[in-house]
Amino acid sequence: MNKLYEKYIKTDSLPTLFCPGCGNGIIQVAAMNAMEDLGIKDEVACVSGIGCSSWIPCYYKLDVMHTMHGRALAFAEGLKLAQPDKKILVFTGDGDCLAIGGNHLMHAAARNIDLTVVMVNNYIYGMTGGQKSPATPKGSVTKTSPFGSIDEPIDGCKLVSALGASYVARWTTAHPVQLAKAIAEGMEHKGFSFIEVLSQCPVQAGKSVFGEKDPAAIMKRYKEGTYLYKEGGEPVEGKIPIGVFKHDTNAEEYIERVERRLRDQGIERG
């Protein structure tokens, strides 16, 4: 077993419950690389919700809270306010984050509170067996959209950018190096960092979204079906932008705002 894995993974909890070919392993390693690059393992705690991707941190040798469906961000905000000097890394999925947890996402982004969120987007509810999620492309035939999904998919990156998240990026499991770099950037950034990862669920999304179950083929699509976002650049028709969409170092973070207001009002901090 490689040294990084030994340092970060509770081997007595293995095997993971991920299906063969799942993208979660790539994301798990990318986040480990990010923490290792920054040398901040002791300063990090993880929080996750419910769904396949929320199991990612449960195998880490870290303090981890595996919470309720949709509520990871609310738990994380409480933890962050209790330990403002620590780094909180949140793992969530497209259903967990954009559907049931949408309200918490909106408000955490608007607060620009210093959390790093990795939203794993596999376009489907995997754990429950392949139902439509808020990210499922229009027309996809899933277990709960038997005649084709009629809802316009929600773009999490656009949503949090509009609300005030100060670091926003999207990568895919076919870009593990860039993904690790983005997670590291997000954790170094003081403010709400949102990193969407397009991931493969060969079992469920493979069937209903991509029409093929080969994880390598889905990852190849992520390579070919995306283009690198550049500010002011033209969007590429039919392709998904990836890269860093926003990195605003001037935006004031939530806890900093609280402290400034207390100082301005002359209120003595106990």
Place this chain on the structure above:
Amino acid sequence: MEEKSSKTTEVILQGNEACAMGAIYAGCRFFAGYPITPSTEIIEMMSSEMQKCGGAFIQMEDEIGSACAIIGARWGGKKAMTATSGPGYTLMQEAIGFAAVTETPIVIVNVQRGGPSTGQPTLSSQQDVYQARYGSHGDYEIIVLSPSSVQEMYDFTIKAFELAEQFRTPVILLADEVVGHMREKIEIRDGSKQIKSVKQKYVVSPQEDFFKGANTLVEGQLHDDKGRRIGHLAGRSGDFINNINKKISDNVDVIADIDTYFMEDAEVAIVAYGSVVRPAINAVKKARKVEDDRVTTKFKILKDIFVKGIPETFETDYSHLKVGLVKVNTVWPCPEELLKEATKDAKIVIVPEMNVGKYVHEVERVLKDKKVIAMSKCGGDIHTPTEILDEILKEAGIDE
């Protein structure tokens, strides 16, 4: 529970304010909440006070988020509380179950209003007494305290934090609009109490706070002492459920608390909790002809002048009526043995409640050999002492 040595100050406070003050004294250093009538004064007070004592405050986007945030903060090492009412309390139920299964010590205040649904935002009720016990899905035990005065809003909040830490469980302060909004003179203690968060042997979940190097895994699925899931294993899951429930059900004698008034020779017992204790004790005093101390000492002369001539002063002498009151402070777990002992000589038990008659079923279950009578009052008004006295007279077979 009280620290006799610490200095006290007399103040006039509203019940909700007293609750906030009690929490701060108990070491609460994180509050998350969402405004809702009739509990809003608690979040208002916490918004200004929490940061002054070194804590943190956040107004969340809803009550679900509030309940989750306090659990997060508690694992971050801060004693934490939220407060709500009616619909907000319903929204918190899933998080209460999460706190129960992860054995997280938190305090949740429910200042009850009338329901169902939006119901009666400004009026009082005791309709949530079963939701407080059974509100979240699944099998769990929980501790619920019911204050009946502003002093108890203060004292029971402190006690809630102590019990939460001692049993590593969510504790509910089940108040209501009457005690939440009334103002009384109370004694508050100076300084801050150090409630120790000691590791408990009977707890089955990981207990070490975050950032202590323990790699704590807080897991909502049934789990082992390392936090690893066992929810897919039937046998071990059964043991887990029994263990987290036993820590409360085996310690009812430590947790349960009642007060008794005139129960020594009582043949008729009133069992009450929360603000209904107040008219109940007045009814007992009337039946026993015990004058209120404050009336006799300070206002006796005034009373003689103003009250003379009013029929009430010529009322029948009920001093032969053997009526007593059992005031239930910990509604859950039900103080079964204490109730049985206190009412052992009583033949009739009257349970006045501001609901359709809920806790009376629990009293019936415990006191099987007694005649247990529900005295339900719905609509938002608290029982009057006269109403309770009339019920006593009716049950005692006294025709007026």
